[in-house]
Every structure is written in structure tokens, then in C-alpha cells.
Amino acid sequence: MNSKSLNKSTVLLMAISAAIVVANINYIQPIEADIAQQFNLPNAVIGAVAMLTQLGYAFGLLLIVPMGDIMNRRMLIMRLLVLAIISALLAFVAPNIWVYALASLLIGITSVAPQVIIPYAGFLAPRNQRGQVLGNVLSGLLVGVLLSRTVSGVLASYLPWQMVYLIAAILIAGLWLVLWRKLPHDPVTTHTTNYKAMIQTVPQLVKRYPVLRASAVNGFVLFGVSNIFWATLVFYLQHQYGWGSREAGLLALLGVTGVLAAPLIGRLADRFRPRTIIGLGLVLSTLAYVVFWLSGTHLVGLIIGIVILDLGTQFGQVANQTRIQSIDVHASSRFNSVFMFGYFMGGALGSFCGNVLWDLAGWNGVCGLAVVVLMIGFYAHFVHYPRVVTRQAQH
Template identity: 85%
Template sequence: MKTKSLNSSTVLLMAVSAAIIVANINYIQPIEADIAQQFNLANSVVGAVAMLTQLGYAFGLLLIVPMGDIMNRRTLILRLLSLAIISAMLAFVAPNIWVYAAASLLIGITSVAPQVIIPYAGFLAPDGQRGRVLGNVLSGLLVGVLLSRTVSGVLASVLPWQAVYLIAAVMIALLGLVLVKKLPRDPVTNHQTTYRAMIKTVPRLVKKYPVLRASAVNGFVLFGVSNIFWATLVFYLQHQYHWGSREAGLLALLGVTGVLAAPLIGRLADQFKPRTIIGLGLVLSTVAYVVFLTFGTHLAGLIVGIVILDLGTQFGQVANQARVQSIDPRASSRFNSVFMFGYFMGGALGSFFGNLLWDFAGWQGVCVLGFIVLVAGFYAHFVHYPHVVRKRTQQAS
């Protein structure tokens, strides 16, 4: 094996790459109302289409990301970028909801490259700096989530909403040209396991490591409650303020707090038990929903709640990634795929049931759903998994 290396410019490139690629799966959230209007659909139907993107991402995590443990990761990332361009263009030219739904599913499946980049960064990082490096790369991921909502919402207010996907395809193509020249070569050259044999190890890893199961459940909860809010925000703004996609996108900029906090959270995960940081993420997310329910009818309350919710999500994301990537570097991609599969399954179901509750019970129903999911999260974190130990010395495959 060649010597591992990771410098600050490489970390920055990985963070920017994660931002541009992950943006694809979030463009739909601020423009759901526009899509519903154009295709004459109920909000819950568009919510189901948004769920397809999250589900596609989840299954891409489960079936594609583990390939990073058995093949050249640089090659895998570049191939995924090519497929992501095709998927975005399909969404751009979609003539009806059925084609757009298929494109949404493919966008989710082909946008998993950041989840190959993240464990790659963790693999290249020195042990004492892994949390900081992952925090920086994850801050790029959050920037992508943040700006995707803003860019999508603002563009859809002045251009046809389909233009968002054309611009996305162009950005990914430009990124691909940069990565061909700048992305580090994979130092691992002796991959010997087949895809089939590698996939068979994933259930065994889940069974073997309680910390992996705990992280997947926690990710399910925290991203689930995040998407319950973001998937329904544009409808709430229409109802409460007669606002649209532009205002929903601009409110997403408040997530900059989470971006700025990510490197700090990474350092905290290096210094303290990640489990403590994760518990704080659950607390912050709960406080956010208290603010939404109590003061959500006021713009100031909505703003405060968004900041707290994004912080809670980021606390859980960074700390969970730090402890998952510390289990065994030989299976880092598989560990990441399991964790992020749980994460995005929570996001997919959060989007779907958030829209469903909005149609049936309005804003209060959405907030109650968030509380129910968070109660399950507290139970899992403090009761079902009261203490998990990382087994770094055990064989991972």
C-alpha cells in the first residue's frame, strides 16, 4: 500500500465536491409547490416523488457506496458523476410527472459520490485529525444542502423550475473536469474481494457492531425530523404568509450556522465521546420543534427554530460519522453505507409522512410527528443502546 496523505487543499476540494453533488437530491424541496401546480397534483403526491429521490439515495448508499472498499475510489467517484449528469438532464426534459419521478429516483441513486468521498477522506486522514477532517468535508456537504434549497427556490421564482436541473448538470460536468486532474489517487491497489462477497459482509457488520446500528438509528431519527420540516416548509409559508419557493430557499440560508459549526463539532468529537455530542443533537432538534410548535406562526420563531434544527442535525451527523469511521478503516465504505442508508431512509420517510400530515392535520400535525420520531430517538440512544463500544481490532470482513 502506498503512503496515505491528505493536505488542506485536498480536503477543500473534497468538501466542494460533496457540496455540488449532494445538492442534486435537495433541489426538489423548495419547488414542490411549483411542480404540484404544473402537473396538477396534490401536495402529498409531490411528497411521494420527493421521497423517491431520498429512497434512491438510500439504496445507492446500500448497493453502490460499498464498492469503495473493493475498487479504485477515484474511478468510482468519476463514474458516478457521469451518471448524475444524465439523471439531472432527464429531470430537465421530463414532459410529465412519471418521467420526472423516474428521474428523481435516478438522481438519488447517482448522487451518492459524496458518501464515497467522506470515508475516503476519513481513510486518508491521520488518526488524531479524523474528526476535524470529516467535520470540514461534512461542512461542504451541508453547504450543498443549504445552497441547493436557496438556489432552487430563487431560480424557480424567476425561471421555469426545470432550469434548476440544467444548471445542476453543467455544474457537475465542470466539477468532473477538475476532479480528473486534482482528485488524489487511491493508495489501495490490492483489492481482491468480489462485489458479491463484499455485499454479503454488510449484514454481518451490522450484526457485529452495535455502534454501527446505534449510529444508523440515530441518523434515521435526526435526518427524519429535519426532512419533516423542510419538506413541508414551502406549503406552510404559502398558507401562513402567501410566500413561495423563493422565500423557502432564502430561509434555507439560515443553515449557515450548521456550516460554521461543523469543524468545531468535529473537534469536539475528537476530544469528547461522540455519543455525548449525538445526545446533544437530539436535544437541540427537540428544542427546535418546541419553538416551531409554540412560536412557528411568527417569522422570528421560525428563524430561531431553523437555526437550532440545523445545528442539531449537524451535531448528530458529524459525531456519528466520526465514530463510524473509527471502527475499522478496512470497511469504511461499508460502514458509511449502512449509516447513511439509515440516515436517508429517515429522510425519505420524513418527507413523505411530513407532507401527508400537512394535508391531514396542518402545521400542528407536522410538529407532533416530529416529536413522536424524536421520542423514539431518545429511547434508542439512552435506553436501547445505552453504551456501545467500538471494536477497532476485530476483523471487518
């Protein structure tokens, strides 16, 4: 692999690109009330529209991201960005809720470009630097997730909510121009597999590689327990302190810990077995919930628990990406698609089940649910998928 095509400035550009694009799927959350007022609709209807973005993202993971293995990845990224611009502009001009709902679905589908960029970065990176490169690009992804809600909420407090989407479209258009000049050309020039045949190979890859199944399960568990917490935090803050969404948003900024740690975690994954780092992620996430359970009634305990939980999530995310991107570079996009689908489904179910347990049993129910899920993760990692799966990934 020619590492000259992936210097530090290129990795930084990929990280910034991931941040700008992934932000699209989260812009709606702080402005749902403004949209409901604009279209004179109940909040529940806008909540359902917001789910369309997540649904579109899931379809994009399954049906678009694997295309990176059968076509020029650089061109796929550029085309997705064009479609993302169109989707954002459609949301900006939407005259009614039906058009806006369609735009929301399309925004989710076209926001999967970072999930093409991530395996592309892993493909271009020298093998002994793959973890570090992926850690840096994932830092950008985390920044986008972290700041998107804050940016959207602040902009909508000063400007009409539609302007959020116009500004998003302008940012992506500027990004497109930069990437057209700076994004490395895909060194793979010929592909012999068509789309239908490629999609049919995804279940075969899942069956063939236990390490891929192990990573998907681990991602499901770690992102699931992360979302169990974040989906119920605002209710807990209201109950415990009389606080609301603003304070929950400020606490979310503690996620910068994961942003700062991701490159270090990547270097650790290069130096040690990624499987070891993933196990540490499970331990840290469990420790976080022990802190929440025992000391969550105190703000200091809550803050410490959040930092530990975010570190545990990122240990798993970076290390899992490192090992699945080392299985077979010619199927890296399909591996990423499977992993991120498991990751996403864990997060979605974690949010849903966390809310249910909060209604049924309060904070004790939330923490108990997370611990049960983590025990399943420990069993899967240390018992069901033994050490031999790592050797298949050549780690």
C-alpha cells in the same frame, strides 16, 4: 496514513465536490410546476416523478456506496461523476415525461458520489483529525443541500427549466477535470472480495457492531424530526402568516448555521467522545421543538428554533460519521451506506408522517410527533445502546 495526501486544499476540494453533486437530487423541487406545465400534466404526477430521484438515491446508498470497500475509490468517484453528467444531460433533452422520469431515477442513483467521498476522506485523514476533516467535507454537503433549491428556482425564473440540468452537467464536467488532477490516489491497491460477497457482509456488519446500529437509529431519529419540521413549515407559514414557499425558502437559508458549525463540531468529536456529542444533538433538537411549541407563533421564536434544530441535526450527523468511520477503515463505505440509509429513511418517513399529523392535528400534532420520536431516540441512545458500543469504535 500519509496525511500529506489530504491537505487543506484537498479537503476543500472534497467539500466542493460533495456540494456540486448532492445538489442534483434537489434541483427538481422548485421547478415542479414548470415541468408540469411543459408536459401538460397534473402536479401530483410530477410529485411522483420527484420521488423517483429519492428512490434512486436510496438504491444507490444500498447498492453502489458499499463498492467503495472493494474497488479503487478514486475511480468509483470518477465513474459516478461521468454517469451523473449523462443523467443530467438526459433530463436536459427529455422529449417527454417518460424519458424525464428515467432521468430523474438515474440522477438519484448517480448522485451518491458524496457518500463515497465522505468515507474516503475519513480513510485518508489522520486518526486525530478525522472528525475535523469529516466536519469540513460535511459542510460542503450541507451547502449543496442548502443552496440547490435556491439556485434551481432562481435559474428557472430567468431561463427554461431544462437549463438547470445543462448547467449542472457543465459543473460536474468541470469538477471531473479538476478531480482527475487533484483527487488523491487510493492507497489500497488490492481487493480480494467480489461484489456479491461484499453485499452479503452488510447485514453481518449491522449484526456485529452495535455502534453501527446505534448510529443508524440516531440518524433516523435526528433527520426524521428535522424533516417533520421542514415538510410542514410552508403549511404553518400559510396558516399563521399568510406566507408561501418563498418565505419558507428564505428561512431555509438559516441552515447556514449548520454549515458554519460543522467543522467546530468535528473538532469537538475529536476532543470528546462522539457519543457525548450525539447526546447533545438530541438535547438541542428537543429544545428546538419546545421553542416551536411555545413560541412558534412569533417569528423570532421560529427563527431561534430553526437555528437550534439545525445545530442539533449537525451535531448528530458529524459525530455519528466520526465514530462509524473509526470502526474499521476497510469497511468504511459499507458503514456509511448503512448509516445514510437509516438517515435517509428517517427523513422520508418524517416528511410523510409530518404531513399526516399536520392534517390531523395542526402544529400541535407536528410538534407532539417530533417529541415522541425524540423520546425514542433518547431511549435508544442512553438505554438500549449502552456506553460499551462506543468502545467497539475505539472512542
